[in-house]
Amino acid sequence: MKISTKLMVSTTSLLTVAIAFISITIGLILQHRAEQEAQRIAAEMAxxxxxxxxxxxxxxxxxxxxxxxxxxxxxxxxxxxxxxxxxxxxxxxxxxxxxxxxxxxxxxxxxxxxxxxxxxxxxxxxxxxxxxxxxxxxxxxxxxxxxxxxxxxxxxxxxxxxxxxxxxxxxxxxxxxxxxxxxxxxxxxxxxxxxxxxxxxxxxxLDNLQQRIVELKLTSFKDAYLTVYSAQGMTLFSESAEQVGKNLKDISHNSTFIESVLKQEAFSLARKSEQLGKTVITYGVPIEIGQTDRPWIVTVNIPESELKVIKLMSVLEIASLLGISVILVIILILFLLTKSIFNPLKQINTYLKILSQGKPSQDKFTYQGKDEIAEIITSVRQLKNSLQEMIENNIKQDWLKTGQNQLNDELSGEQPLIKLAENAINFITPYLDAQMGACYIAEDNQQRLRMISSYAYTWRKELANEFELGEGIVGQAALERKMIILTQAPADYIYIQSGLGQSRPSAILVMPILYEGTLKAVIELATFHLLTEIQLEFVNEVMPSIGIAINTAQSRSKMQFLLQQSESQKTELEIQASELQIKQKELKETNKALQSQSEILQHQAIELQNQQEELQQTNEELQTQSEELQTQQEELTQSNEELEKRTFDLELQKQEIREKNEFLEKA
Missing domain, CATH: 3.30.450.20 (PAS domain)
Incomplete structure (x- = not known):
């Protein structure tokens, strides 16, 4: 069975049930409205x-x-x-x-x-x-x-x-x-x-008032009657003469009715009438007289049976005939609408097949309309746009992750600072499709910047390769600790040269490299085009990695310098110790000679004593030098521990970068 046939059969069945239900509901609504109209007339009468x-x-x-x-x-x-x-x-x-x-x-x-x-x-x-x-x-x-x-x-x-x-x-x-x-x-x-x-x-x-009430005829209802009560519940008027003058509490056993009257507010309730002996709907209306605060109450009492003026069965018969006619008309309309619905659906199916082939940019659907099918088409087109946006976003994320991984490979290992800077600028410049780049290292307590590596840069005598903090664009970016982008190169800016000619760049990017808030270097890029948002995002994400690598290289260089200095001091101390040992041997031989000639050298006792004091002083100086050597060895040990700690921190940061890249690849 085709979908159109299934739709026709199921829809017809549902409509039959729905129309039958609606017919019954319409009948009940008509009856309810008739009762409401009767109640409205009764309330207006009250x-x-x-x-x-x-x-x-x-x-x-x-x-x-x-x-x-x-x-x-x-x-x-x-x-x-x-x-x-x-x-x-x-x-x-x-x-x-x-x-x-x-x-x-x-x-x-x-x-x-x-x-x-x-x-x-x-x-x-x-x-x-x-x-x-x-x-x-x-x-x-x-x-x-x-x-x-x-x-x-x-x-x-x-x-x-x-x-x-x-x-x-x-x-x-x-x-x-x-x-x-x-x-x-x-x-x-x-x-x-x-x-x-x-x-x-x-x-x-109250005779005149009672006469006026008697003249009121409740013509809309056969057995309806009026009653008037005072503020304290005394019956002032009633068609039953024996109730006049009596308190409501003495003639009625309905506590709800009594409370409603004594509240002196408008009310409506169903109760059994003592006068008629059957259920009535009572409408009570307070009579607010002048500025008094104790109103009387007028009640209109209508038998409940008189409010039901429409017979349910006759309404259902009319509704059933109407429902059958509507079903026949709807079946005809459904037959005509099926074709107009399923032809666009076939086109939607074809359009979805195009999307499934990974070609979201091919929009061949030409349906024109403002119905639900048009809404489906709009949703499918939105799906296409979302898929295309997701694909573009994935391409950008892949580009970011690839660049970060490749840059990390260029920065990994124990490299000298200059080699590290060359690897960084040689990778970043072509990866961002820039044509020229330079890396300036911070020196003299971050007060001076010196170029240590470049990409496609032609050195000229009139161009400086060193800048003070705040001098030029490079110095200003270092001073402000933030990125500077120029969309128009200065008139005296260097030209980008090739074998066939040269041209001034269209955009300049200057980016400071920081490590824990400390300026380490500045990178300058020149390009023929404006950098895109994804390229700027890449620059912002890789700058911390470059800062860590530069700080590690500087720490490694400092550590090597300290090691060399420590080795030199150790050699000098060893030479001094050897000389001291020779002097001690000589002194021992001298002592032996002096002992054999003690009788002869007694008159030289004073000089010998002086020589012993000088020897003691020399020993003290040697002891001081030994302590200094021990202190230098402790500083060397501390420097080694600090270097190991920084090396460990660098490995942790590299591990975090690898985990982040793995997370992005999984995402």
Whole structure:
């Protein structure tokens, strides 16, 4: 079976499974979106109901806030004339012209209005400025507005006002009126004059609010219903009349639902409804009224079954028919696309065969496009470039390693300094394709440079072969301890000569040779072309090896000089020792003669004594010379040990270079 046939069969099978899966997924997604849409409608309905309830509640709060602002202004502004009589008149007038309110009250601290009026206003408790001013106007059973005389004696009404020190809506309570109890809530606004001086409150029946909620029809859902709860969880509205006025904790056993309501935050949860006896989705929305910090909660409760509006099987049938049609179309498209895919792949195969033959530079592929095949072609071309770059890099590394190995061979062995310099410059100059080279050795404590070897150099009288430190390019490179490259030769620079002519070089390279920071030599190269990066890298890598070789040659030369000096001193000491022995023999013979003639030479005792003292002095001098000879022998021994140590260090460095070369060859 051909690859195209395999691709067709496998792709068709995979597409069949994929489309079946996609069909099922589409059905589930459609159902999920339908449920989400229903939930969105339910959530919007909850927010709409909450906004209506909020609008009903903010009206009274705005009214009581306006009265409080006017009374605050009266306590602080001398230009506003407001007596206690006028305050009562304002409260009474307000209640008479707002039929929806059941009562309005004011509690003010003592002497709050003492600058406005002194004395009693109405013959009733709390109506003078010596005690806290308390005024509460209410409607009687016939609807007439009256001042309640015993307001301060009713702790429930009094505390309801005084306990609110911020703008708030108090918890609803039952108010007896017209032979029935009505649910009433109080809207309170505080009075401030740098501190709390009183509160104003309006009592409003919740009948109108409950009627507005009843008028809201949840037309999108058959069995959905609304519920309103106060900040402390009291049921303010419910289609079940027996639940109104009861605390949520007394009518619900769902702790999660109770906690969600009491948190006074928006929420959504599934729970079993006590009213319907089945699972509902409850959306709770807080009603933030004015600047109060204790919002009420409106909940919309929708049966879970009403949210599932699409039948899964019908969706799957539609999706299956759609999937079969798509499969047939895709099979046709695959048949047409197979040829357009495999023809370029054959060309890619041919191109890869060219690469496998080691000819990465032959780019014969002519495919034009911006699809995945074009990306494959780009990757193959990048592979070609990488292979070509790797081959070039290997060639460069081989060139570096070959040069280092050959130079090490030229520098190996015990060579005189001049021979070593000649081998180095004679190898480096042609290996770097340079036309002329010279090597200058550092002398006089690194203060002077002298040419000791060269390559293709023609000596002239006007050209110097010695430089002081800092003199000329050679001296400057030695002073700075760094490479100097000139891309244009000076006008008086030496010409590179051959049998047929001469020409000035195009580039000059001057490189100091260091050993452990000490200047050893300077190499100067002249060439007709600019040195490449790999050539400069080679120069930087071989300079330390040349420095080690020069230092070793210098150490070896110094050691040979010390050995010759030591041999010369040893010969002189041996001659002096022989002379001393002859003198000692002569003295012994003289002593014997003197002993035989002791009687005759007694008068010469003083002279003999002097001769003995001179002999003693001569012995001391010989002893000193022997000690000096011993010291020189110790210095010679130390020099031999130092030379052996340096020779050992040189062998270690050569071993490290060999290991590095072996590592590079393996890499």
């Amino acid at each position: 927010y709409h109901c909450a906004s209506l309830v909020k609008a009903e509640l903010e009206g009274p709060l705005n009214e009581v806030r306006a009265i409080a602002n006017r009374l605050e202004a009266a306590t602080s502004e001398e230009t506003i004339e407001l007596t206690l009589t006028k305050i009562n008149a304002i409260l009474k007038f307000f209640l008479e012209h707002n039929a929806t309110f059941l009562g309005i009250g004011l509690i003010a601290e003592a002497n709050t209005f003492q600058k406005k009026q002194v004395g009693k206003i109405i013959n009733a408790p709390g109506q003078d400025n010596a005690n806290p001013f308390m005024s509460y106007w209410m409607r009687n059973k016939k609807g007439k507005v009256l001042l309640k005389p015993a307001f301060n004696e009713n702790p429930n009404l009094y505390n309801r006002y005084k306990q609110a020190k911020t703008e708030s809506v108090l918890e609803p309570f039952l108010y007896p009126l017209s032979r029935r109890n009505r649910w009433v809530t109080t809207f309170v606004s505080p009075l401030f004059d740098n501190h709390l001086i009183g509160v104003v409150g309006i009592d409003m029946a």
